[in-house]
Amino acid sequence: MSIHVRNVSKRFRDFVAVDDVSLExxxxxxxxxxxxSGSGKSTLLRIIAGLExxxxxxxxxSGNDATALKPQKRNVGFVFQHxxxxxxxxxxxNIAFGLKVRKRPKPEIQQRVDELLNLVQLQNFGDRxxxxxxxxxxxxxxxxxxxxxxxxxxxxxxxxxxxxxxxxAELREWLRQLHDVVHVTTVxxxxxxxxxxxxxxxxxxxxxxxxxxxxxxxELYDEPASEFVMTFVGDAQPIGNYLxxxxxxxLLTEPTDGAVEAMIVRVTILGRDVKVELHDTGGSExxxxxxRDQFDEGGFWRGQQVWLHPKxxxxxx
Amino acid sequence: MRSRVQRLGLRSVVLAYLAVILVGPxxxxxxxxxxxxxxxxxDALTTPETIHAFKLTLIITAIAVPxxxxxxxxxxxxxxxxxxxxxxxxxxxxxxxxxxxxxxxxLALFLLYGAEGWFGGWLDDHGIxxxxxxxxxxxxxxxxxxxxxxxxxxxxxxxIGDEQExxxxxLGASGWQTFWSITLPSIRWAVIYGVILTTARCLGEYGAxxxxxxxxxGQTETATLRVQERWESFDLAGAYAISxxxxxxxxxxxxxxxxxxxxxxxx
Numbered sequence: 001m002s003i004h005v006r007n008v009s010k011r012f013r014d015f016v017a018v019d020d021v022s023l024e025x026x027x028x029x030x031x032x033x034x035x036x037s038g039s040g041k042s043t044l045l046r047i048i049a050g051l052e053x054x055x056x057x058x059x060x061x062s063g064n065d066a067t068a069l070k071p072q073k074r075n076v077g078f079v080f081q082h083x084x085x086x087x088x089x090x091x092x093x094n095i096a097f098g099l100k101v102r103k104r105p106k107p108e109i110q111q112r113v114d115e116l117l118n119l120v121q122l123q124n125f126g127d128r129x130x131x132x133x134x135x136x137x138x139x140x141x142x143x144x145x146x147x148x149x150x151x152x153x154x155x156x157x158x159x160x161x162x163x164x165x166x167x168x169a170e171l172r173e174w175l176r177q178l179h180d181v182v183h184v185t186t187v188x189x190x191x192x193x194x195x196x197x198x199x200x201x202x203x204x205x206x207x208x209x210x211x212x213x214x215x216x217x218x219e220l221y222d223e224p225a226s227e228f229v230m231t232f233v234g235d236a237q238p239i240g241n242y243l244x245x246x247x248x249x250x251l252l253t254e255p256t257d258g259a260v261e262a263m264i265v266r267v268t269i270l271g272r273d274v275k276v277e278l279h280d281t282g283g284s285e286x287x288x289x290x291x292r293d294q295f296d297e298g299g300f301w302r303g304q305q306v307w308l309h310p311k312x313x314x315x316x317x
Numbered sequence: 318m319r320s321r322v323q324r325l326g327l328r329s330v331v332l333a334y335l336a337v338i339l340v341g342p343x344x345x346x347x348x349x350x351x352x353x354x355x356x357x358x359x360d361a362l363t364t365p366e367t368i369h370a371f372k373l374t375l376i377i378t379a380i381a382v383p384x385x386x387x388x389x390x391x392x393x394x395x396x397x398x399x400x401x402x403x404x405x406x407x408x409x410x411x412x413x414x415x416x417x418x419x420x421x422x423x424l425a426l427f428l429l430y431g432a433e434g435w436f437g438g439w440l441d442d443h444g445i446x447x448x449x450x451x452x453x454x455x456x457x458x459x460x461x462x463x464x465x466x467x468x469x470x471x472x473x474x475x476x477i478g479d480e481q482e483x484x485x486x487x488l489g490a491s492g493w494q495t496f497w498s499i500t501l502p503s504i505r506w507a508v509i510y511g512v513i514l515t516t517a518r519c520l521g522e523y524g525a526x527x528x529x530x531x532x533x534x535g536q537t538e539t540a541t542l543r544v545q546e547r548w549e550s551f552d553l554a555g556a557y558a559i560s561x562x563x564x565x566x567x568x569x570x571x572x573x574x575x576x577x578x579x580x581x582x583x584x
């Protein structure tokens with residue numbers, strides 16, 4: 001099921017959370033809403049789910065206007081950052097909830113719940129209560145619960161935000177695999193650009209309630225449409241009048257056109273990569289990343305005077 | 318060592334205070350009642366008037382408790398989950414019965430439903446007896462026991478938040494289904510606790526009911542009114558026996574609350 005967001009705006013009192021956002025999400029794709037906290041990305045997701053009502057604009061699901069539809073009529077699955085587990089129900093009862101309210105026959109519910117328990121690898125935890133699960137397990141339960149009624153859209157609000165780094169990376173990978181199997185149109189909210197880059201087909205970058213850019217991870221990284229996107233998706237630093245990524249800097253031993261003079265103040269070998277910290281003549285810090293081979297070939301040393309030449313640079317008005 | 322002495326000192330002060338204020342009087346009542354064995358106490362409890370008084374108290378309680386339970390839950394949901402003008406006022410008004418002396422409540426009902434009152438004439442014309450009858454006693458009891466369920470439910474609703482309810486909605490549950498399967502089970506201990514407190518308050522109500530009932534023996538006399546009546550008629554054994562019955566219920570309520578409290582906290 002495709003999602004069309006058309007000129008949606010939402011304000012909370014004086015705070016503009018979503019500002020005239022239009023976005024298309026293709027059927028079966030995995031899209032990330034990426035932005036810093038408070039950027040309005042979660043509000044947009046909640047508007048798609050029907051948990052918030054937009055002040056202006058429309059939400060189309062499969063081309064049909066769903067703006068006035070209550071959340072329970074939208075057939076979306078929603079996964080919450082803090083799980084929103086039904087605490088008084090077991091894992092099985094949690095997963096069965098969406099089927100039960102739809103009055104599906106008992107054997108069918110039983111079978112579907114078993115299926116989902118397997119899918120999220122909680123086969124042995126069906127009779128436990130949420131309080132007896134770890135964060136990662138709770139979120140997998142939340143996912144199974146959202147998927148149980150076979151929603152046409154899966155919406156995830158910072159699904160891994162409350163988990164520690166290792167579990168986070170694991171679940172991220174697992175969500176991507178799951179999406180390849182289940183193929184439900186998926187939109188997830190994250191403030192972690194790496195997370196967004198790693199698993200999405202399409203990323204929508206949001207800042208201050210506005211849509212900054214939509215594209216696949218490569219487009220965003222290689223052709224950022226604004227200074228915000230360039231600095232938020234990957235690293236970037238100002239050199240002269242330009243923004244340059246730290247691995248797009250050549251270190252030269254002699255001055256050339258467009259090169260900026262700087263001194264190496266610190267060298268860190270990160271295994272395969274090398275991090276070179278420099279100060280320009282004004283004292284500003286600059287970071288250059290290169291491979292070990294490049295570093296060894298150059299024979300750089302701390303205290304050396306070099307000229308930085310950007311291989312690729314961008315200027316934004 | 319010193320802190321231990323201090324702790325023990327503090328403990329003895331608290332215990333001594335409780336003994337003088339609470340346990341002493343209650344003990345005396347128990348002692349006096351059973352001074353001459355169970356026989357006289359039992360006889361005093363089983364006179365037709367006393368049995369009627371207990372029945373009346375139970376009937377009033379059986380009406381007031383469900384009414385206030387439903388009101389308390391609805392009110393709590395409105396205050397915590399909805400936005401509407403006058404919400405602050407409603408929140409403050411719920412506590413009014415706690416601040417207001419029950420006698421004042423009784424007088425207010427008198428002014429409303431009495432022959433000279435706002436509704437008095439109309440009710441009289443239609444042959445509906447409110448004052449000196451069950452309706453006014455029920456209304457008075459509902460009023461004085463109104464805050465307890467709401468006051469238990471409101472903080473619990475705040476604490477659990479509405480994410481579970483939102484999750485239920487996205488899973489296809491209607492508002493009604495969400496309430497029965499998610500909200501109510503989540504606040505059940507608060508509701509039960511509130512119901513127990515409400516019940517205790519209804520059983521013990523005296524002031525407001527004393528004003529509106531007219532205290533007609535065998536007709537509008539509740540258990541607490543009966544205690545007063547027996548006392549004034551110099552039937553101390555009767556007064557003690559009924560008091561004991563009421564005190565026993567109060568102790569059972571306390572026990573029930575102690576059993577429930579830790580469970581609620583565990584959730």
